[in-house]
Amino acid sequence: MTKFLGGLNCTLRKLLFGAISTRPIPQHIAFIMDGNRRFAKKWKLTEDGGHKAGFLALMLVLKYCCEIGVKYVTVYAFSLDNFNRRPDEVQYVMELMQEKKLV
Structure with missing residues (x-):
């Protein structure tokens, strides 16, 4: 899993920086x-x-947004429909969000 996340980190960074390096830095990304x-x-x-991998990827992307000077980021991470999932899955996702909020 660590090897995969390291590769994901490199790929996300290349994609993000490549996509915006030739243009003005956007003030807001969603x-x-x-x-x-x-x-x-x-x-x-x-x-x-x-879910954990998704949140780790999000944290990396948010870090990169900060590094390049994006001022505002909107994240749509959990819809009302997601509350229809199993209670233990909903609870885990909520705990992940709480964990990241505290970091």
Whole structure:
């Protein structure tokens, strides 16, 4: 998993910096989190592992946004429909958000 996240880190950084390096830095960027469970299934992780990977990727992207001078970021990470999922899955995602809020 560590090797994968290291590769993801490098890929995200290249994509973000490559996409905006030839243009003015945007003041606001929005992200829609989607596909954590599909990601987990593809990589044979638990659903919790997929959510954790998604949040780690988000933290990296937010760090890069800060580094390049993006002033505002909007993240759509949990819809009302997501509350229809299993209570333990909803609880885990809420705990992840709380954990990251405290960092």
